[in-house]
Each structure stands twice: as structure tokens, then as C-alpha cells.
Amino acid sequence: MPATIVDIKKKTGLSLATISKYLNGGNVLPENKVKIEAAIKELHYEVNEIARGLVTNKTRTVGILVFSIESPFTGMILHHVGAALRKSGYGMLIVDSCDDEAIEAKNVKYLISKKVDGIIVLPVASKGDFLAPAKNAGIPIVLIDRSLSDIQYDCVRIDNRKSTYHAMKELISRNHKKIAIIASEREYTGRERYNGFMEAMRDAGLDVPVEYQVRATHSIATGYNGMKKLMTLKDRPTGVFMSNYEITLGAMLAMNEAGFKCPDDVSLLGFDDQLFFHLLQPQIYMVEQPMKAMGERAVELLLGRISGVVVEDPVEIALGTRLQKGNSIRTL
Amino acid sequence: MPATIVDIKKKTGLSLATISKYLNGGNVLPENKVKIEAAIKELHYEVNEIARGLVTNKTRTVGILVFSIESPFTGMILHHVGAALRKSGYGMLIVDSCDDEAIEAKNVKYLISKKVDGIIVLPVASKGDFLAPAKNAGIPIVLIDRSLSDIQYDCVRIDNRKSTYHAMKELISRNHKKIAIIASEREYTGRERYNGFMEAMRDAGLDVPVEYQVRATHSIATGYNGMKKLMTLKDRPTGVFMSNYEITLGAMLAMNEAGFKCPDDVSLLGFDDQLFFHLLQPQIYMVEQPMKAMGERAVELLLGRISGVVVEDPVEIALGTRLQKGNSIRTL
């Protein structure tokens, strides 16, 4: 049986109140302080955060709801979010939605029952109703990366449309006319990147036939199947924009398998820089997101809401991106 | 304010005990059941797991202590562990050690204070003393992937030595004599793979000069620096074994930068298959670990300990691996 505050009361002869005060950083006579510290050491006492949480109604735990914990993108975000949270003494209760909206909705209720102080979410769903129970329970919520189409929550992300629009110039300025896109269409980022792509094409006076628009899920399979399809078209595109990490992975796999070479046969532009892409020859042009800043800003915002320091209406923070240059684009 | 059991007592006129019984799946008169369910719906009641945990002394939460949450290996394990845990109604409180033993030790105490029912750990440290507080607190512990050198805990892993020994035959049987290794030396897996490598070389009557033995941390940098060094030796190795995912990544990056080609200039054998390695040309021979099985077995074992069903001494479960063939090894 782990030691409780009562054990250290017996050991020191002090009252519960005094010990509790010490535990919470209050002022205690130096002699009592010494006694308490000795007892804590001797009994291997560790505060029971469950009991503490019951009375303070705070758990110093933040719920993290991720669309898929397997994604490297998620791993990086989690790393930065976790570090920022720990710095403030908070822990993370992570739940994996496995890219499934039903699981996601259940996970929200789970987090509520666990009395987390706040929730950070990288959502699967594109509408916000699954978060209603948390909102009603008064739990602050901050989204990362993907915002929701109906309700506005605090959100820290990049400007997907603008970033894509800007990156597309690399292909367009090198005289590519037949440019295809492989994008996810279910979530926010995929749609916004699609919009940025279409805008860039329209502004350049370029047409995008439907067979050049592959829109499916955020997955390696989408990239793989999409590229495979594109490479079998009688009129192959000369350039392809791939809207995220998984899709880029799948698309390159398919390109290799189909025996095409980049940039000789097809020029490529990707999203979500990951170190290993530097391994590939040629190096792919990629839009890089500020992972650390996103994680930190999200935590900062959430803790502000939890403490009540931040009270204004929901905000959307759009951070800047950086284009990682490569040699995956040929000049026509 | 969220509704409590008292609110639904008022609403239904039933006693706390009856409601509690219903909540825990006990038998209640159909009419009362209806009343309670209606009240729950109306008041948006969700059980307060904190309060429940205080009395039952169970949180139905498992602490997960990972060496680095950024690692793709970790992401995959977490995915499978999380799924298995959820199936049994458990959640995960994940803490990231950031490859730092000091943080790791603190994290153990954190998990204890959070009263997790059990702990799954992918350790940074190679000795087990950092887990002593949890052990003393009577919290069941299961290691995944890496076992510890001093104390024996339950551990689910692969046979690193044997897997490596077996895989090395691919290089040796193709007449490679000058084979180098880049391995992490700090943790269990790296050391075991090193041992398997050395054994295979010794049994083949091959010498491994010290300059062919690069041993450092489990990181991309190690692979990168290691390969860079190997490629500048006057007497370059013809084959290189890379002991894990990060090292493989770094090593290939360096090889590309140094202008060498695989398998023409150097033959490669790696560890930790990841889908994206299929992208690379040539495809790398790699030892693949049974991620799903490892996660599931670990959860099974831990829940068995928690429930008291499993009581025997700590066990080490070594699962089998599979060699993913490629074309990264040239016949000399």
C-alpha cells in the first residue's frame, strides 16, 4: 500500500492541513518542513493525484485526440505538444481515433469522464458536432492543423491555401501546363490545399481535367493508387502535386513501380517535409510546416483558456510555411 | 457544472446505490432503468472517473513510457497497444522520455502519482532502477522491445541476436568479407544486434577491425556520421549492417551525399522495415519486426498481471522476425 498523507501525519505529528500546505508550496516553519521532507523520503510518499483532482476539480492532464497516432506528422506534433505541456506540469492522455469518426466521438466522451482540463485535437471529422459534449462540459478545446467547417474553435494551423498557391509557382513558372493533383478530400487541409492548387491553376490560365484530380483519403493507398492511375493515362501529366506526407509516400512508390523517373518523366511537388525525403534522389520540392511552433502555440493558447487568462472569442492562428527546394521539377 | 450522480438521484428519486449499481452493470428494475437512462440523457451525465478511481483504487488507465514519441517505431507500437487497450476499456497516459534518462525517471513518478493500473515501457535506460518506485508501489510493468540488463521484468520483444545473425548470412553468403556495422550501443537492442553481428562474423571466420565498428546513439545522426566516416576510409567496407530505422535513414542519407551507390559501391542490410523504404531504389534488405503482435502480447500480459490472473515470475517473450528481401546486396 502506498503511503498517504495520513501516514506522514502520524510520522510527523502535524496536521493534514499543514502537510497539504507544504505539498502545495505554502509557507511552513522550517523545522516542520524538515520533518515532512524526511517522512516523505522515508515512506516513499507520492501525492495521489486522483484524490487531489477530486477536490480541486483539476487533473493537470490534457486530453489529446489524434486522427491517427501512427502518422509521423502526429508523432512530431505530439513531441512538441508534450514538451510544452510538461514544462507547465501537465500530462497528456492520448486517444487514437484510428481515422474513424465513430471512435473519435467515443473518445471525446472518454476524455470528459477522465476530467481532463482541456483538449487538443487533430480531428478526423470535418464537422464539429462530435466536440459538443466537451464544449458543453466547459472544457477548453484547441485544434491543431485542421479546422472544422461549421463551428469555430481555437485553431493553430498554417495557411494551406496560400502555401499551396505559392508553391505551385515552381511548377507553373517552369512551363508545366498539364499538372495533376492527388489530395485527400475528407479533411480540412486536403480541401484547402486543393483550393490553393485550383486557384493557382486558374490564375495561370491552366485547365485541370477531372482525370487529373485524384481526391480520396489521407493515406498511402491514395497516393499509390492515384499515381498509378495518372501514369496510365494516355495523356500523362508532366507535373503532380501531392497534398501530404502519406500521399507523397504512396505516389512515389507507385511511380517507381511503374518505371517512371522524376523529374525526367514527371515533376513532383509535395507537402509535409520529413527528413527521410532527403534520402531520395532527386530531392523533392516540399512545403514544410512549422511543427514546433504549432505545438507550442496550441499549448500556450489552451493553457491560457484553462487558466482563464484568454477569454476572447475563438481565434484561428495561421503560421507561415517554408518551401524546401529540391530538384524534382524539370523546366519544360 | 457537469451533472453528478446526486443530480440523477434527485431527478429519479432513487438512491445513490441503485444508480451506482446501474452504472456498473448491476441488475435494476426495468422501470428504474428507464428512469435512470432518461435522466442521464437529459442531464448529459458522464461518470466522473476521478471519483470512481479514488474509491476503487483503479483508474483503468495504463501509463506508457516511451523513449521517444517522435520515432515511427514508437508510433506503430502505440497504435497497436492503444487498440488492444481500448478493446478492454483501458486508456493510455503517454509520457515521452525524449531519449533522456532523467526525464524518464521523473516520468515514472508522475505515472505513479496518476495512479495508473500498470505501465508499459519502451525504455531509454538500460538498467532498471528507474522503475523501482513503480515496482515498490505494486504497479505491474511490461517492457516492449528492450529488456533491461539488471532486473528482469516482463518483456515482449524479438530475438535480436538471432535475427541479426540470420540476416547476416545474406551478406556473408555473397562473399562479402569487409563488413562494417553502425549500431546504437546505449540500449539493449543495439547491443544485442551488435552481438549477433559479431557472432555471425566470427563464425564465418571474418575479422571486424575497430574502424568498421561504429557504435553510438540510436539516432539519424549516428547513421549519418557513421556512414560518412566509413566512406572515407582508405579501405572501405563492401557491406554495412545498420542496426535500426533511424540509423538506416541517416546512413543512406550520407551515402547519397558522398556519391556512393548501393549496391555497386556498398551493399546494405538494415533493421526495422518501414513502408517507405520500398520507395528507395534499390530496395534494402531489412529485418522486419512483428509490431502488432508485440503490442498485443504486451497488453495481454499486462492486463493479466493487473487482474492477477498471471502470477508467475517475469517472462521474456521473444517473437519471430521476418527478413524482407531486396536488391541492396551485390554478389562479389
Place this chain on the structure above:
DNA sequence: CTGTTAGCGCTTTCAG
């Protein structure tokens, strides 16, 4: 099957 009561380990008034 239902109700009463005690108490999990801690914080928090409120006196002293």
C-alpha cells in the same frame, strides 16, 4: 432489488 452509511486521499474554509 433498493436504501443507508461510511469512507477513498486530499484540499479548503475557518478558528485559533
Place this chain on the structure above:
DNA sequence: CTGAAAGCGCTAACAG
């Protein structure tokens, strides 16, 4: 600065 006592929301005997 310290102590006594109440109570956070729930479960677990024990009676009825």
C-alpha cells in the same frame, strides 16, 4: 503558521 472538520463524487458493505 497550524489544526479541526467538512466535503469533492463515487462505490461498497450491510440491512431491509
